[in-house]
Amino acid sequence: MTNAQSTPSQIKILAVDDELDFLNTLSRRLESRDFEVTTASNGEQAIKEAKIGGFDVAILDLKMPGMNGQELLQILKENHKFLEVIMLTGYASVDSAVECTKLGAFGYLEKPYDLEKLLGVLRDAYETRLKKKFPHDQKRMKELDILASGDPMAALSAMMRLDDLEK
Amino acid sequence: MNYQWDVLCEEGLQFFGKMSASMSHEIKNVLAVINENAGLLQDFVYMHEKGMPIDTEQLKGVSQMIIKQVRRADSIMKNMNKFAHSTDQLTKAENLNDILDIVTKLAARFASMREVSLEKIPTDEPVNIKTNPFLLENLIWLCLDFAMDSVGHGKTVRVLAQKIDNSAQITFSQLDSMPEPTEVFPDKRSEALLSALQAEIKVDSQAGTINISLPI
Structure with a gap:
């Protein structure tokens, strides 16, 4: 419960792990620290939640039945470019850490970990997301202003640029 | 040493390694659950120190979870031990x-x-x-x-x-x-x-x- 004051309120987290006893307890502890947590017990469910979502950070277990954490990481990063992802694993290895980093993971932690460490990585991931997303949001606002300006040609160009931004 | 012996040794080592790695991975999962629940107990203590009453039902739930995980780890370790002892005798x-x-x-x-x-x-x-x-x-x-x-x-x-x-x-x-x-x-x-x-x-x-x- 320490550092609760420095935790940004209502950061939206998607936590994915097939170990439900772990997932539920982690979720409970994060929620008591003002994070908004959605859980999924497998990759398919996580992809569905992410589509609905607007999540800031995802926490993924590396080894899961069916779609593993690395595959899920790849899919999430392809479809949600500002989502930061933290990988959790029972056994960390240099190879898998390098592979996950290449695929765009923000952090890589070995279980069992100190929650303070996870909270630190979560905060850093959230800040990184904001830094990446802010210029994008500013561009988007600018294009929306043009769209509302009433100039049909400018609005058409703005719509095309907005489409590109959403990709 | 003949070819068949080499294959048996190589395969045997790979098999032993694979099973040991899998069981240790499972133990790590158990430790992770126990770790989270120990952390949850710390959270309860922290909240109690801030003036919130302790909910005994929640405490029961956490202790039952820890007992469940200890039993799970014990079962994994028993299997690991039996497996390790299967190399004791050739026949x-x-x-x-x-x-x-x-x-x-x-x-x-x-x-x-x-x-x-x-x-x-x-x-x-x-x-x-x-x-x-x-x-x-x-x-x-x-x-x-x-x-x-x-x-x-x-x-x-x-x-x-x-x-x-x-x-x-x-x-x-x-x-x-x-x-x-x-x-x-x-x-x-x-x-x-x-x-x-x-x-x-x-x-x-x-x-x-x-x-x-x-x-x-």
Whole structure:
């Protein structure tokens, strides 16, 4: 419960792990620290939640039945470019850490970990997301202003640029 | 040292390593759950110090979870210990059901990762054999590994040990989508183990079964 004051309120987290006893307890502890947590017990469910979502950070277990954490990481990063992802694993290895980093993971932690460490990585991931997303949001606002300006040609160009931004 | 011995040594080490890594991974998962629950207890203490009353039902829930995980770890460690001791003697009198039991438990995590279920069919009668327990465990694992890959996710692989005439038999069944016997299975590792155990194998892709026949 320490550092609760420095935790940004209502950061939206998607936590994915097939170990439900772990997932539920982690979720409970994060929620008591003002994070908004959605859980999924497998990759398919996580992809569905992410589509609905607007999540800031995802926490993924590396080894899961069916779609593993690395595959899920790849899919999430392809479809949600500002989502930061933290990988959790029972056994960390240099190879898998390098592979996950290449695929765009923000952090890589070995279980069992100190929650303070996870909270630190979560905060850093959230800040990184904001830094990446802010210029994008500013561009988007600018294009929306043009769209509302009433100039049909400018609005058409703005719509095309907005489409590109959403990709 | 001959070729077959080299294959047995290499395969045996790989098998032992694979099983040990899997069990230690499971233990780490258990530790992670215990760690989170210990952290949750700390959270309760912190909240109590801030003036919130302690909810005894929540405390009960956490303690039950820790007990559950300790039992789970104990069961994993017992299997790990039995498995490690299977290398103690080159030949030992064993109930084949016990050997099957260990290997199906060891393989459970691999099955879960492939979304396959393993079902060991219980039998009333013991199937007593004299065998090299470690080599037989290795052979059963190779059959299970092939069977799990063959059936695909969502399916169940059934395993049965029984005494038929003067031999002990292990049957892997419900392998409906098993490919025709190819060079893939039995491979050189399985062949080396079959030879060392003086066992015979019959892969029947039509019936969806693999039968191993062992001398008693």
